[in-house]
Amino acid sequence: MSFLYFSFGVLAILAIASAIVTIASRNPVRSAFALIFHFFMLAGLYLTLNAQFVAVIQVLVYAGAIMVLVVFVIMLLNLSNEERLSERFDFRKTIAIFFGIAFAIEVVLAIFIPGTFKNNLHPDSVKIGTAQEIGKALYSNFLVPVEVVGILLLVAIIGAIVLAKRKLE
Amino acid sequence: MQTIPLEFYLLLSAVLFVIGAIGVLTRRNAIVVFMSIELMLNSVNLTFVAFSAYMGDIAGQIFVFFIMAVAAGEATIGLAIVLALFRLKQSVYVDEANSLKL
Numbered sequence: 001m002s003f004l005y006f007s008f009g010v011l012a013i014l015a016i017a018s019a020i021v022t023i024a025s026r027n028p029v030r031s032a033f034a035l036i037f038h039f040f041m042l043a044g045l046y047l048t049l050n051a052q053f054v055a056v057i058q059v060l061v062y063a064g065a066i067m068v069l070v071v072f073v074i075m076l077l078n079l080s081n082e083e084r085l086s087e088r089f090d091f092r093k094t095i096a097i098f099f100g101i102a103f104a105i106e107v108v109l110a111i112f113i114p115g116t117f118k119n120n121l122h123p124d125s126v127k128i129g130t131a132q133e134i135g136k137a138l139y140s141n142f143l144v145p146v147e148v149v150g151i152l153l154l155v156a157i158i159g160a161i162v163l164a165k166r167k168l169e
Numbered sequence: 170m171q172t173i174p175l176e177f178y179l180l181l182s183a184v185l186f187v188i189g190a191i192g193v194l195t196r197r198n199a200i201v202v203f204m205s206i207e208l209m210l211n212s213v214n215l216t217f218v219a220f221s222a223y224m225g226d227i228a229g230q231i232f233v234f235f236i237m238a239v240a241a242g243e244a245t246i247g248l249a250i251v252l253a254l255f256r257l258k259q260s261v262y263v264d265e266a267n268s269l270k271l
Contacts, residue, residue, distance in 0.1 A: 004172060004173060005173060008173050008177065012177075012181045015181070015185065016181070016184055016185065016188070019185055019188045019189070019208055020188060022188075022192065022201075022204060022205070022208065023188060023189070023191060023192030023195070023196065023201070023205055023208075028198055028200055028201055031201050031204055032200075032204065035204050035207065035208070038208070038211075039211070042211055042214075042215060045178075045181075045215060046215075046218055048173070049178070049218050049219055049221075049222040050222055051218045051221070051222060051230055053230075054214075054218055054230055054233050054234075057234065057237065058214075058237075061237050061241060062207070062211070062237070062240075065241065066207070066240065066241060066244045069244055069245070069248055070200060070203070070204065070244070070248065073200065073248045073251060073252065074200060076252075077251075077252075077255050077261060079198070079200070079261065092194050092195050093195070095194050096191045096194050096195050099187055099190050099191060099194070100187065100191070103183060103184075103187040106183060107180065107183070110176060110179065110180060110183075120172055120223075121172045121222050121223060122222065122223055122224060122225030123225070124225040125221075125222040125223070125225060128221070128222075128225065128226075128227040128230065129222070129230070133227060134227065134230060134231065134234075137227045137228075137231055138231060138234070142231050145235060149235055149238045149239075152238065152239065152242055153238060153241065153242055155242075156241070156242030156243075156245050156246055157245065159245075159246050159249070160245040160246055160248075160249040161249075163246065163249035163250060163252070163253050164249040164252050164253065166256075
């Protein structure tokens, strides 16, 4: 039990720290690598929730595919460090502070409202995290959404080719 | 089977979502804005998986896969738009993409 708390604490702190580095770094390449680290930490958090298959797919799809694409585009564009924009920055900062205050209120409410949530993992949680159970659900109850997502990915591929082409003939 | 309370996961995911939202609002680089959106999507995924594990319902984990598929599609389209913007403006700063402004 204490090992679970320890691993959750370490993973959560590293996830928050890498998220902050992602949005605070002036260098886009550093942001991208912090985000990749963040995805690995999230995969570890999924493992503490007995969701093994989601954890593996998280590393494969996000760290393996999406972030490779992002890093590729950053390298292709050869971006320099982002310089601050002083005159228009105040409005954005105001909104950011508003979000921070809203979040602080949310945290206080979440802590002081007596908990109605369950404190224990469901006994079935080990079973439903396996690839077998997820595959069964995907191809029985969720068959139509799977097909629709397939069409969506096809549209995304065609759209990306059309947008990235220099000239349409 | 005593484990971590569900609130811890919800709080962590709220923190990550707000960090992502602040990134979207404060950064100028379109690629970093895009990565902040990925942060927000992932914090929602964490909530889905946490509820799925604590309620014993598989639908939460199925939805994570759909969100990942949509995020992959968004990544390809978003980066293609960034490339097109760079070709047009020689920069990827979102405040310089103001051609439609009156």
